[in-house]
Amino acid sequence: MQRYAFLIQYIGKNxxxxxxxxxxxxxxxxxxxxxxxxxxxxxxxxxxxxxxxxKRPIKTVFSGRTDTGVNSTGQVVHVDLDKEIVASxxxxxxxxxxxxxxxxxxxxxxxxxxxxxKSAQKRYYRYVFLNREQRKAFDGNLLRxxxxxxxxxxxxxxxxxxxxxxxxxxxxxxxxxxxxxCYLYKAECWQNEDMIITDIVGSxxxxxxxxxxxxxxxxxxxxxxxxxxxxxxxxxKDRSLAGKTVTPDGLTLIKVEY
Numbered sequence: 001m002q003r004y005a006f007l008i009q010y011i012g013k014n015x016x017x018x019x020x021x022x023x024x025x026x027x028x029x030x031x032x033x034x035x036x037x038x039x040x041x042x043x044x045x046x047x048x049x050x051x052x053x054x055k056r057p058i059k060t061v062f063s064g065r066t067d068t069g070v071n072s073t074g075q076v077v078h079v080d081l082d083k084e085i086v087a088s089x090x091x092x093x094x095x096x097x098x099x100x101x102x103x104x105x106x107x108x109x110x111x112x113x114x115x116x117x118k119s120a121q122k123r124y125y126r127y128v129f130l131n132r133e134q135r136k137a138f139d140g141n142l143l144r145x146x147x148x149x150x151x152x153x154x155x156x157x158x159x160x161x162x163x164x165x166x167x168x169x170x171x172x173x174x175x176x177x178x179x180x181x182c183y184l185y186k187a188e189c190w191q192n193e194d195m196i197i198t199d200i201v202g203s204x205x206x207x208x209x210x211x212x213x214x215x216x217x218x219x220x221x222x223x224x225x226x227x228x229x230x231x232x233x234x235x236x237k238d239r240s241l242a243g244k245t246v247t248p249d250g251l252t253l254i255k256v257e258y
Contacts, residue, residue, distance in 0.1 A: 007106035008075040018066040041097035069248030074255030078116040117151035122257040128250040132194040142251040158187040171206035202239035219243030
C-alpha cells in the first residue's frame with residue numbers, strides 16, 4: 001500500500017462542504033461534497049469496485065474540513081492506494097473526471113507516517129469582502145459593506161487574537177470540538193482597491209471560527225467600539241458577545257504547511 005498526497009483546488013458554492021455527510025443511521029448521504037466527488041473520480045479511474053457491505057472502496061483524508069460555500073486553493077488530501085501511479089498522468093486523468101469546479105493541482109508520494117490532518121502545522125485562510133456603497137455586476141455573492149472601514153482599527157482588533165487562546169467565543173453554537181485551544185500566528189487585514197482582505201494563519205480552527213472573527217471585527221467597527229473589545233470577547237468564552245457569522249463566499253483555504 002502506497003500513500004499519496006494531493007493538492008486540491010475547488011470552488012465551494014455548489015457543495016455542502018468538503019467532507020462526506022452521513023445520516024444518523026451511518027449511511028452516506030447523497031449531498032454533493034468535495035470529498036465525495038474526489039473519491040468517486042479516483043474510484044472510477046482505478047476501476048475499484050465497492051465492497052460487499054457497500055462501503056467506500058477509496059477513502060481520502062483531508063487536512064481539515066471546510067464548510068458549505070468555502071473555497072480552497074491549497075487543500076491537502078492523502079489517500080492509500082495499492083498500486084503505483086504516475087503523477088502527471090494520474091492528475092490529468094482524475095481532473096478529466098472531476099467537475100470543473102474541482103481540480104488536483106499537484107500530487108506526491110509520501111511516507112506512510114504522513115497524515116494530511118495530524119501532520120499539519122499551520123493553516124492559512126483568507127476572507128475577502130467588498131467595501132463600497134454601490135453593487136457591481138461581477139460582485140457575485142461576496143459580502144459588501146457600505147460604510148467606510150478603518151483598517152488601522154481593524155488590525156488593532158485582530159492583534160488581540162495572536163498567540164495561544166481558548167477561542168470558544170468564535171465557534172458556532174452547538175458545535176463540538178475536542179479542544180477550543182488554537183494558536184494564531186497571523187491575523188491582519190489589508191486593502192486592494194475596494195476589497196478588504198483578511199489573512200488568518202493558525203495551528204487549527206474551530207467550526208466557523210474565521211467567519212465569526214471577521215464578523216466580530218465588523219461589529220466593532222459598525223458600533224464604534226474600542227478595538228480592545230475583541231479581547232473582552234476572547235476572554236469571555238461566550239459566543240453571544242461575538243459578531244455574526246459572515247457569509248462563506250469570500251472564504252478560501254489558501255494553503256496548509258507541514
